[in-house]
Amino acid sequence: MSGMPRIAVIGAGAFGTALAAVIAQTGKAQALLIGRDPSVMADLQSDRVHESALPGIQLPPSLGFSARAEDLNESDIVLFAMPSQAQIAAAQTYGPHLKAGVPVVICAKGIEKQTSRLLTDVLETALPGHPIAMLSGPGFAADIAKGLPTAMAIAAQELMLAEHLAKVISGQTFRLYASDDRIGVQLGGALKNVLAIACGIVEGMGLGDSARAALIARGLAEMSRLVDAMGGRGDTVRGLSGLGDLVLTATSHQSRNLRFGIALGRGEPIAAQHGSLVEGAFAAAVSARLAEGHQIEMPITQAVAAIIDGRLDIPTAITQLMSRPITTE
Numbered sequence: 211m212s213g214m215p216r217i218a219v220i221g222a223g224a225f226g227t228a229l230a231a232v233i234a235q236t237g238k239a240q241a242l243l244i245g246r247d248p249s250v251m252a253d254l255q256s257d258r259v260h261e262s263a264l265p266g267i268q269l270p271p272s273l274g275f276s277a278r279a280e281d282l283n284e285s286d287i288v289l290f291a292m293p294s295q296a297q298i299a300a301a302q303t304y305g306p307h308l309k310a311g312v313p314v315v316i317c318a319k320g321i322e323k324q325t326s327r328l329l330t331d332v333l334e335t336a337l338p339g340h341p342i343a344m345l346s347g348p349g350f351a352a353d354i355a356k357g358l359p360t361a362m363a364i365a366a367q368e369l370m371l372a373e374h375l376a377k378v379i380s381g382q383t384f385r386l387y388a389s390d391d392r393i394g395v396q397l398g399g400a401l402k403n404v405l406a407i408a409c410g411i412v413e414g415m416g417l418g419d420s421a422r423a424a425l426i427a428r429g430l431a432e433m434s435r436l437v438d439a440m441g442g443r444g445d446t447v448r449g450l451s452g453l454g455d456l457v458l459t460a461t462s463h464q465s466r467n468l469r470f471g472i473a474l475g476r477g478e479p480i481a482a483q484h485g486s487l488v489e490g491a492f493a494a495a496v497s498a499r500l501a502e503g504h505q506i507e508m509p510i511t512q513a514v515a516a517i518i519d520g521r522l523d524i525p526t527a528i529t530q531l532m533s534r535p536i537t538t539e
């Protein structure tokens with residue numbers, strides 16, 4: 211056991227627990243899940259089932275649990291699996307307990323709402339001296355934790371680090387592809403949530419599968435444009451993070467973003483929708499602002515942002531999207 215890398219996952223929600231479970235299952239690393247609530251972590255230690263996050267799924271016997279930030283000080287790799295808007299707070303809480311220079315992998319799909327900064331920039335500032343990587347792509351936590359085949363992307367500034375992380379974290383059922391385009395990989399994850407809301411609206415209004423397919427294709431063009439404008443490679447979003455994740459969350463009712471959009475399309479008030487995490491509801495406004503700042507066209511994203519803000523009603527948004535000037539693809 212002693213020669214194995216130690217990997218800690220912070221954030222004992224659905225995704226963090228699933229990642230910790232699948233890493234423990236590889237048998238190549240010692241995995242530790244760190245959560246905030248001592249009683250939840252103690253229950254996990256004894257029951258090995260996270261009923262609220264991953265109901266009915268048995269977690270592997272080799273997975274460790276802790277509520278103590280101090281237990282991070284032995285970890286060789288640390289995954290941050292809390293929501294986007296909580297990443298900075300988590301860096302402040304857990305940063306002082308990290309071993310010098312260990313890579314930190316962001317496992318959230320979003321952009322910081324208050325400052326419009328990319329999460330890699332946010333954590334690079336908050337955790338100086340730690341290489342910041344980004345894990346994103348198609349994969350529902352429950353599918354990952356059940357050991358169904360899943361593949362995602364992992365990006366670091368240095369391709370060699372991304373390749374190392376991909377090798378250490380991947381296993382029989384969970385496969386990572388390495389990239390050095392952190393901007394493309396993270397924007398793919400953040401923007402697909404906004405487009406999944408758009409697809410939900412289309413479904414909720416009964417506008418048909420053809421409209422959904424058009425949104426996926428034109429949404430991909432929007433993602434690609436913003437990635438290019440922000441210094442990434444537009445082509446990255448044609449891979450797992452971007453197209454792969456958009457196909458998943460634009461079509462599966464497991465997606466919270468899709469379900470949120472369906473409720474909007476059915477005319478349910480936003481205020482009535484609370485409870486589960488809808489990252490796209492945060493990402494819509496900030497990505498619309500980024501599009502404006504970079505002077506690029508992202509009409510679908512901008513329409514979703516305006517609908518969520520209450521500045522535009524859905525029928526008008528559709529009319530506006532359909533009456534834009536005819537152009538080339």
Ligand SMILES: NC(=O)C1=CN([C@@H]2O[C@H](COP(=O)(O)OP(=O)(O)OC[C@H]3O[C@@H](n4cnc5c(N)ncnc54)[C@H](OP(=O)(O)O)[C@@H]3O)[C@@H](O)[C@H]2O)C=CC1
Nearest residue numbers: 221222223224225246292293294296299300318319350351
């Ligand atoms: N669920 C999924 O299928 C997937 C989710 N993701 C992404 O993963 C991220 C997390 O989503 P998900 O796991 O579903 O969300 P959940 O709501 O299931 O869990 C979020 C977890 O984050 C913890 N948390 C919140 N703030 C902090 C903090 N400051 N410090 C430490 N922990 C904190 C919460 O702790 P507490 O319980 O104590 O409140 C909670 O356990 C999102 O960005 C999502 O887009 C990516 C791929 C798949």
Ligand SMILES: O=C(CO)COP(=O)(O)O
Nearest residue numbers: 347348349350465466467
């Ligand atoms: O990102 C996800 C799967 O890849 C999860 O999607 P939701 O956050 O919409 O549930």
